[in-house]
Amino acid sequence: MFIVNTNNPAQTERFGAFLSRCLPLNAVVALSGQLGSGKTTLVKGIAKGMGIKPEEVNSPSFVLMREYPGKDRTLFHCDLYRLEGVFQIAFLGLEDYFSRNGVLVIEWAQKAAALLPQEYLRININVRGELKRRLKCRAQGKSYQKIIERLKVEYGELRIKQYKRKFQITNSK
Numbered sequence: 001m002f003i004v005n006t007n008n009p010a011q012t013e014r015f016g017a018f019l020s021r022c023l024p025l026n027a028v029v030a031l032s033g034q035l036g037s038g039k040t041t042l043v044k045g046i047a048k049g050m051g052i053k054p055e056e057v058n059s060p061s062f063v064l065m066r067e068y069p070g071k072d073r074t075l076f077h078c079d080l081y082r083l084e085g086v087f088q089i090a091f092l093g094l095e096d097y098f099s100r101n102g103v104l105v106i107e108w109a110q111k112a113a114a115l116l117p118q119e120y121l122r123i124n125i126n127v128r129g130e131l132k133r134r135l136k137c138r139a140q141g142k143s144y145q146k147i148i149e150r151l152k153v154e155y156g157e158l159r160i161k162q163y164k165r166k167f168q169i170t171n172s173k
């Protein structure tokens, strides 16, 4: 598991953008967390990282699946919030999006647990304060375990760089 704590929406978006660059082709990202926890905010970040305008992304509650063509792959975004029961969700045909040369991000993915592919990245967002969120990233399957390991190292390094820049710390040899 990899845990990211964010202190504001912009940080969540930035993590999303970073994450998008670590995702393989045909990645599936399953998001869970209460209403207002920041799932769509994270998707906006993923979009940004893929070269899509984040403001174009919003909760696709009425349109079940949204497609956003990115720089070199497409973002498929769906929100299962309003769907009830496995039959309604099965009707969406999620599996059609598992291999469309893109990234599939599903909000309220726990509703479709039985319909997800064998391997995917699970992210649960917890509200810890007005602006504080905890994102718990878990791998389902071996290839996503590798992504978790990569995130731990590379996102950690990025945060250290940002911290140093903020406090103007320079490495002295």
Ligand code: ADP
Residues within 6 Å of the ligand: 006, 007, 008, 009, 010, 011, 012, 033, 034, 035, 036, 037, 038, 039, 040, 041, 042, 059, 107, 130, 131, 132, 133
């Ligand atoms: P969801 O899709 O889970 O319902 P949204 O992303 O639509 O959630 O909304 C999250 C709300 O919480 C937004 O109003 C956002 O500004 C706010 N927020 C506050 N702090 C954070 C944070 N650290 N990360 C993400 N969103 C945050």
Ligand code: MG
Residues within 6 Å of the ligand: 039, 040, 059, 079, 107
């Ligand atoms: Mg949402």
